[in-house]
Amino acid sequence: MDHGRDSATPPRAAAAGSPAETRIVGSGKKSGTGPGPEIMAAATLEGNDVLNLSGEKLGTLxxxxxxxPSGRIAYAVLARGGVMGIGDKLFAIPWGALTLDTDRKCFLLDIDLERLRNAAGFDKDNWPRMADPAWAAAVHEYYGQPPYWS
Incomplete structure (x- = not known):
């Protein structure tokens, strides 16, 4: 499946500790066993709910x-509005806009529901060209995030 990646000039990786990194909150932040939550399989996170700061469910990761090329996570794809994955509207959320809540086993996104509804989205058969610098800059600006590559 083509998700819009091309060989155009790839973004550079952000420095460690940059504001584009995802924050982790909750009592499970430093557990004594296993690799996480600082390092974990992507499959562990996929399917997690994404809530706003008011506790409203925005969708599912x-x-x-x-x-x-940089080895960095660029975006989380949020699915919203469908039934059992059919008819979902998808949103590319800059990874740094999310906070992992280990207590509730979900992600938090500081956006109200109406603003998310008005965000540029896409469907499963019509992905944007995520490597396009203009598209990427617009997405990061909409979510109030510095580009992960700067």
Whole structure:
């Protein structure tokens, strides 16, 4: 499946500790066993609910998009509005906009429901060209995030 990746000039990786990194909250942040939550399989996170700060469910994390040349996570793909995955509207959310809540086993996104509804989205058969610098800059600006590659 083509998710809009091309060989155009790839974004550079952000420095460690940059504001584009995802925050982790909750009592499970430092557990004594296993690799997480700082390092975990992407499949562990896919399917997690995404809530706003008011506790409203915004959708479900469907995919995690990797910037392959830099090795960084670029976007979380949020699925919203369908029934059992059919008819979902998808949204590319800058990875740094999310906070992992280990207590509730969900992600938090600081956006109200109406603003998300008005965000540019796409469907499963019509993905945007995520490597396009203009598209990427617009997405990061909409969610108030610095580009992960700067």
């Amino acid at each position: 469907q995919d995690i998009m990797i910037d392959v």
